[in-house]
Amino acid sequence: MTQSFVSIRAGKNALSHIQNNGLSADDVGLLMGASGGPKWFVLQGIDEWLFGEFFANKKQPLNTLGTSAGAWRFASLGQSDPVAASRLFAELYSHQTYSAKPDQREITSEAEKLLHKYVPEAAVKDILSQTRVHHHFIAVRCLRSTAHEGRRQALGLLSSALANSVNRRWLGRYYERVVFHHPASNLAISKDWTDLPTRHVALTENNFQPALLATGSIPMVLEGVRDIPGAPQGIYRDGGITDYHFDIDLSRVEGITLYPHFHHEAIPGWFDKRLKWRRSTGREWPNTVFMSPTEAFLNKLPYQKIPDRNDFAQLDAPQRIEYWQKAIDAGRWMADELQTLLANGRFAERAQLWE
Template identity: 65%
Template sequence: MATDWLQIRAGKRAYQHIQEHGLDQDAIDLLVGASGGPKWFVLQGLDRFLFGEFFAERERPLDLLGTSAGAWRFASLGQRDPVAASDLFAKLYSTQTYSAKPDVQEITEEARKLLHTYIPDDAVHDILNQDKFRHHWIVVRCRGLTAVEGKKQLFGLLTSALANSMKRQWLGKFYERVIFHHPASPATFTELWHDLPTRHALLSEDNFKQALLATGSIPLVLEGVRDIPGAPAGIYRDGGVTDYHFDLDFSAIDGLVLYPHFHHEVIPGWFDKRNKKRRTTGAHWPNVIMLTPSAEFVAQLPYGKIPDRTDFADIDVEERIKYWQQAVEQGRWMADQLKEWIATGEIRNKVQLWR
């Protein structure tokens, strides 16, 4: 019996659609990408298939929602060759190196270099002047001590984590969710997001790179991004702080939501990792289709795990690069399987109802 490298789960409405119609790109209204740093490497094969084949003939706009690595992944879409752009991002990220003990300034500078190579100015122009792929990135605007750099920021983080442990809505005392969105998008599907203070800002050629850098600016790891043009003054950091894997209301979306994800669990915010009671499920998201690596897939990876940021410190440079690039290559197994299941209709038998 062939091994299933891919697991597909769907909320009630999405599951019923697949049973009746299979999986067709025109049914998808939103593509979602989560935070997670190098965990995304196992999804790059799926991205190549989705960007280069599945959505290639799409005529109507597709909304994209991303934080941190998810937003960076999706920045390939709207470029002239999204598959080549995705491949470049994977290569740049997987081969990234630092000094023996890099500080925040060094890591931030390396991130800027990667960003400018991955997305040159002409690519920004191309992305903003097409409306087939409409980007929406979540970035947090910090309040109080979460807005400072250095050791005082740690106190702000600990205080906000404590507040979150008692009530997720209390994160709003420390962070404001800012949705930077494509100028062609009215961002109407975000209008029901009232769980935290939320405002919107248009993406432009003046702020595109700063907003993208900000959504991946992990607290204490990278410097915050100050005073992004077109948005309120302040310090901006990683959108995953409030929306790590998301727990947002998608009921305003008419069609289905496709969510390639590297983990079987969906963790709402950065501080919820150890709070097992806070998990998003298909009961919350009836219109969501979740694509994740199977346990068998993960077992075949080097070290038997998906890459993560600790690999920078735990594995020597040459071995880490080899491991990360193998994860990228192996991720294509999932893409090949998804393509086959869609083409043959076998996806109806492979999808599980996500409760």
């Protein structure tokens, strides 16, 4: 039996739809992208296929929602050549190098350089002037001690982690979710999030780059982004703090929510990684199609795992870059498998109910 490299799970309504109608680009109302640093490399092949072939003739606007690496991936969409932009991002990210003991300033500086190469001002103008793709990405405005750097920030992180372990809603005492969105956004959930304090800010040529930088500004690793134009004053950090893999109500999204993921679980927030009882499933997301690597895929990778930020410390630069490129190349197996299933009309056969 041929090994399968991609798992397809769907919420109740989504499964019924694809069993009766299959899956087409016009069925998709929302494309989701998770935080997770270089873990997304295994999705690069899927991204290139979606950004190029699959969505090429989509008639209705596509909404995207991402945090951190997910938001950065989707910044390829709306550029003049989204596939080329996506490949550039993968190359720039995978080839990042630092000194032996980089500090926050060095890591932040490298992120800023990458941002301006990947999404220069001309690309921002292209993204905001088109209406085929409506971007949404999340950063958090830090409150209390989380708005500081250094030791006070560390104490704030500890306090907010403890609060979150008791009640996820208590994160709202430490962070305000800020949804930066395309000015033509028609995403139904944009004004309906009530789980945490949430604010909505339209993207402009002045705030697109700093907002994108903020959504990937990992606490204690990168510096926070201060006073984003058009948004309330303050320090902004990684959107994955509140929405690592998301735990929001998607029931009002028109059409299917398509969620290519690098992990078999959807972990709501950054502090929920070790809280095994806190996971999002198709029961909460009945209109979502969730695609992720199988164990067979992982076993084919070097070190039998997907890339992560620990690789910076555990591998020298040439080893890490070689490993990450192999992960990117392997990800095309999943893309090829998905294309074959859709072309043969067998996508629904492979889909399982996600509970």
